[in-house]
Amino acid sequence: xxxxxxxxxxxxxxxxxxxxxxxxxxxxxxxxxxxxxxxxxxxxxxxxxxxxxxxxxxxxxxxxxxxxxxxxxxxxxxxxxxxxxxxxxxxxxxxxxxxxxxxxxxxxxxxxxxxxxxxxxxxxxxxxxxxxxxxxxxxxxxxxxxxxxxxxxxxxxxxxxxxxxxxxxxxxxxxxxxxxxxxxxxxxxxxxxxxxxxxxxxxxxxxxxxxxxxxxxxxxxxxxxxxxxxxxxxxxxxxxxxxxxxxxxxxxxxxxxxxxxxxxxxxxxxxxxxxxxxxxxxxxxxxxxxxxxxxxxxxxxxxxxxxxxxxxxxxxxxxxxxxxxxxxxxxxxxxxxxxxxxxxxxxxxxxxxxxxxxxxxxxxxxxxxxxxxxxxxxxxxxxxxxxxxxxxxxxxxxxxxxxxxxxxxxxxxxxxxxxxxxxxxxxxxxxxxxxxxxxxxxxxxxxxxxxxxxxxxxxxxxxxxxxxxxxxxxxxxxxxxxxxxxxxxxxxxxxxxxxxxxxxxxxxxxxxxxxxxxxxxxxxxxxxxxxxxxxxxxxxxxxxxxxxxxxxxxxxxxxxxxxxxxxxxxxxxxxxxxxxxxxxxxxxxxxxxxxxxx
Numbered sequence: 001x002x003x004x005x006x007x008x009x010x011x012x013x014x015x016x017x018x019x020x021x022x023x024x025x026x027x028x029x030x031x032x033x034x035x036x037x038x039x040x041x042x043x044x045x046x047x048x049x050x051x052x053x054x055x056x057x058x059x060x061x062x063x064x065x066x067x068x069x070x071x072x073x074x075x076x077x078x079x080x081x082x083x084x085x086x087x088x089x090x091x092x093x094x095x096x097x098x099x100x101x102x103x104x105x106x107x108x109x110x111x112x113x114x115x116x117x118x119x120x121x122x123x124x125x126x127x128x129x130x131x132x133x134x135x136x137x138x139x140x141x142x143x144x145x146x147x148x149x150x151x152x153x154x155x156x157x158x159x160x161x162x163x164x165x166x167x168x169x170x171x172x173x174x175x176x177x178x179x180x181x182x183x184x185x186x187x188x189x190x191x192x193x194x195x196x197x198x199x200x201x202x203x204x205x206x207x208x209x210x211x212x213x214x215x216x217x218x219x220x221x222x223x224x225x226x227x228x229x230x231x232x233x234x235x236x237x238x239x240x241x242x243x244x245x246x247x248x249x250x251x252x253x254x255x256x257x258x259x260x261x262x263x264x265x266x267x268x269x270x271x272x273x274x275x276x277x278x279x280x281x282x283x284x285x286x287x288x289x290x291x292x293x294x295x296x297x298x299x300x301x302x303x304x305x306x307x308x309x310x311x312x313x314x315x316x317x318x319x320x321x322x323x324x325x326x327x328x329x330x331x332x333x334x335x336x337x338x339x340x341x342x343x344x345x346x347x348x349x350x351x352x353x354x355x356x357x358x359x360x361x362x363x364x365x366x367x368x369x370x371x372x373x374x375x376x377x378x379x380x381x382x383x384x385x386x387x388x389x390x391x392x393x394x395x396x397x398x399x400x401x402x403x404x405x406x407x408x409x410x411x412x413x414x415x416x417x418x419x420x421x422x423x424x425x426x427x428x429x430x431x432x433x434x435x436x437x438x439x440x441x442x443x444x445x446x447x448x449x450x451x452x453x454x455x456x457x458x459x460x461x462x463x464x465x466x467x468x469x470x471x472x473x474x475x476x477x478x479x480x481x482x483x484x485x486x487x488x489x490x491x492x493x494x495x496x497x498x499x500x501x502x503x504x505x506x507x508x509x510x511x512x513x514x515x516x517x518x519x520x521x522x523x524x525x526x527x528x529x530x531x532x533x534x535x536x537x538x539x540x541x542x543x544x545x546x547x548x549x550x551x552x553x554x555x556x557x558x559x560x561x562x563x564x565x566x567x568x569x570x571x572x573x574x575x576x577x578x579x580x581x582x583x584x585x586x587x588x589x590x591x592x593x594x595x596x597x598x
Contacts, residue, residue: 002061016060016064023064024047024064024066028048050249053245056246057247099121099130100121102122112130112131118176121174125140125171126167127168129142129163129175132164132179133177135174138174139362140169140173143167143169153169156173161178162175163184214252225565227241247569251569251573261546264545265282266282268285268538271538275534275538277522278522278525280523284504286539287504287521288522289536290483292435292481292485292486293435295438296437296457296489298416298439300508301490303416303417304418307415307416309342311413312410315391323409323411325350326370326402328342328350329352329368330366332349332352333355334366338400355369365378379401388403399411400414415447416447416451423454425530433536436458438457438459439461440498441462448461470497473486487503487506489507489508490520497519499520504521505521506522507522522535549588552585556577556581561577564577
């Protein structure tokens with residue numbers, strides 16, 4: 001109303017002042033609060049002082065406009081910040097709700113925290129393992145992916161050690177507890193994740209740092225400009241130089257920086273989202289630019305988490321096709337991931353009419369009569385127990401031996417499949433400035449080293465639990481050069497603690513666990529390692545445009561400040577140096593959103 005209608009002076013002042021307080025009241029409040037705390041020279045104080053100066057020289061619309069554009073910048077910054085990680089409570093899904101405590105002939109459902117070391121618990125099929133312990137009786141298959149990230153189930157029997165967080169899939173287990181809940185694997189993981197974010201130092205905001213020096217310098221300059229010339233220049237009046245000082249303050253308002261910097265980062269975040277990369281805050285985009293060490297989980301990140309037959313080998317006169325046929329028929333009644341991969345490799349449904357006397361041996365494999373022959377399909381332990389001679393093997397991956405009538409006739413090797421774009425993505429990351437590539441995995445050492453060397457990693461760590469991954473990550477961080485960052489890429493619940501602890505946590509979002517996605521700073525929605533390279537390039541381009549805006553804004557302001565100090569620049573030039581430069585910086589920032597062609 002005040003802009004478009006002509007009112008008497010006092011009504012106009014009231015309208016503009018009301019608008020000013022509605023739009024900039026929060027800034028005024030923060031400035032006054034910080035002054036009371038002794039934190040005088042920050043961007044809030046300079047915004048407050050400059051706008052009060054504009055009111056003092058009756059440039060009411062300028063005062064309101066400064067606050068209005070400042071709030072636009074704050075709005076865009078808030079939008080970026082709102083993409084930051086949600087509560088890590090999603091990870092609590094792996095926390096066991098109860099334990100079946102065995103007391104004589106009876107069992108009682110209790111909280112895991114109540115169970116002491118040495119007590120005995122029962123774990124039924126489908127239940128989570130509530131505490132770390134050793135199996136006393138029973139055989140079962142456990143889903144260990146929540147802790148290890150490995151999709152291959154673990155077969156356990158009497159004497160096997162198991163960890164809280166595993167899921168019992170098939171048999172009834174009697175387990176003696178070896179650690180209290182607070183010392184269990186799952187409790188340590190949850191503690192790591194809940195406290196990891198507090199250990200991560202946030203990226204310092206450039207404007208806040210800049211204002212520590214810029215604001216007191218500008219205020220001191222304005223004070224000198226107002227009061228010194230009248231004492232040393234003949235004929236100079238206080239009113240003229242105070243007016244110049246107020247113009248000086250309006251020009252010096254860091255509006256263009258306050259708006260364009262978050263807008264540039266927001267543009268980078270928006271451009272990344274178009275590429276299927278969700279970045280949860282501008283500080284993570286900025287940190288990604290500084291990453292020189294990148295650490296990868298293996299299963300589900302570099303590999304697809306889908307097992308496939310990579311080799312069929314014959315020992316005797318039988319052909320490879322015959323070995324695969326016998327294996328597929330033996331596995332045709334099983335839903336185990338190994339059986340599924342063998343059946344997929346065979347490529348057709350086996351003729352089950354030729355199968356009789358089928359028997360699954362938990363933890364070992366399968367025995368069946370097939371086409372009149374006694375067929376054994378299983379691991380090396382089964383072959384040794386049945387006294388079937390097999391050649392010594394140093395093979396990586398999972399090996400299934402096939403024997404007919406107590407004679408080994410071949411083996412089938414099964415392994416996880418490397419993602420198609422992983423090798424090229426890693427090569428191009430090195431070319432983009434990532435100096436060190438490290439792989440962490442819960443898989444066997446031989447498997448990890450084979451895949452790690454194939455992909456060209458500098459360091460490979462295998463057979464790790466989540467808390468061990470965090471420890472290694474912290475050791476790598478200590479070796480980082482000053483001013484550089486470390487990124488971790490993972491996909492499972494077991495990776496959540498490491499994702500939260502890293503400077504930049506990157507999660508595979510397509511098939512990754514909810515906990516990993518919530519804990520991560522960046523989420524790749526298509527599970528493609530090549531998207532990491534795209535994110536790095538976006539970070540670099542965003543950083544370039546941010547510094548273009550900083551140099552442009554400060555350069556223009558420096559020129560107009562000098563002109564204002566000597567009386568050449570009027571309020572119109574002040575408006576351009578503040579709002580005009582801000583608008584140009586905004587237009588430049590918008591380029592960051594539209595020009596991603598990688």
